[in-house]
Amino acid sequence: MKAYYFEGDMGNKVIEKEIPENFKADATKYHSELVEKIVETDDSIMTEYLEGTIPDFDALKKTLRKAVIVNQIFPVFAGSALKNKGVQLILDAVVDYLPSPIDIAAVSGIDPDTEKNIIRNASDTEPFAALAFKVATDPFVGQLIFFRVYSGTLSAGSYIYNPRTRNKERIGRILRMHANDREEVKKVFAGEIAAAVGLKDTITSDTICDENNPIILDRIIFPEPVISLRIEPKTKADQEKMGMALNRLAQEDPTFKVSTDQETGETIIAxxxxxxxxxxxxxxxxxxxxxxxxxxxxxxxxxKPMQLLTKEELEDLPKNTKRSPGFEFVNTIKGGVIPQEYIAPCEKGFKEGLDRGVLAGFKIVNVSVELWDGSYHEVDSNEMAFKIASSMAVQDACKRANPVILEPMMKVEVVTPDKFMGDVTGNLSSKRALIEGMEDRGMNKVIRALVPLSEMFGYMTGLRSMTEGRASFTMEFFRYDVVPNNVAETIIATRK
Structure with a gap:
């Protein structure tokens, strides 16, 4: 065992010394406990340890690495990124203990043409396949697409295939990123992470692959936005720049959405x-x-409408359906009672009618619309007429289906000292929270609850005030729930 000191400019010099006498007893105690935890994961080493044989350093590292890879042990390191202390040892541990690409299972994907499952091993000899996991804008080189290579190799100047767009794109340059520094490389191999310059139509979660061996890897699923606000430029000169800026930011962040209010023309960010x-x-x-x-x-x-179909009615639905998140379109027109060229405008009208809503103008979701009959005039019928009729029809149907308002519910975890627990739980209950559980975490209490997002605005200020600044909380989106009648009435009244 050794002690490590971090000296020089921002701790860049790591110096190994003997453990000071006043720390030796504690170091020996915790070292013994660490060795016990490691040997418990391997029966053969455990037997030798119980017989009095202490495993050597290399054997312990090897055993620890195996345990980390199968999630039996989770190492914890101490350090300060701000002062650059302990960071070097953490990076060494990443190399020593975390799995390399060949230590984990092969990645699977879908053939875009046959929809059959495909397995790709982490090998340079396999066909190229990678996943774009981030889009960033660099002021010097433009748009960067960060990707992780799962199989094969990629060279600068070569062409890749995007199964989503069904198009080929040329890789201009390949960069290996080191924080703010960039290193240009000619080729990347299986298991590596790099950034590509020159891809125009690739977005976050896209698969890029070899055109002759296409594959679609598992997409990253992003939650829908739960909060929005109106935004406008301060000056006329900012108008054009704001549009470009919002477009760039939306490309980088899939959870950030930009839209325009059709009634007021205002820009909405969510x-x-x-x-x-x-x-x-x-x-x-x-x-x-x-x-x-x-x-x-x-x-x-x-x-969403509350009058739902029974299981038997759902099973009787035709198979010629088109689905998108929150909407399903079923076309059962027979005999040409509505010409084929008017089917698409009908679908568009249904979507627009649902987007406009029937309760205070809120969007309607989780709806299946069936088009089963209709008529047309050989001279006067046109796409716009069918689109408007469809929009009016779906809104009329939704009004008869007892629609209810849904609000986003957040999964909230509050960490607070024990003496403030009563105040915190009482405050959460006043916010229509559903308390799911409480547990101890060291000297503190942890409260888990589901709380409507509308009740959480400014919560941090109130929490600090009631706990003398000693409590903290985290929050993430969980689901949409039906709002109580009294709250629904208030929401509708504010929209009139």
């Missing part, structure tokens, strides 16, 4: 929380020099 949107607005100012005025945050409310 994201995963107050802090998320605050950072977006701040980035617009810092990176794109766009000053903007923003409105109050609004919770993303949705509506």
């Amino acid at each position: 994201g995963m929380g107050e802090l998320h949107l605050e950072i977006i607005v701040d980035r617009m100012k810092r990176e794109f020099t766009v000053e903007a005025n923003v409105g109050k945050p609004q919770v993303e409310i949705k509506v």
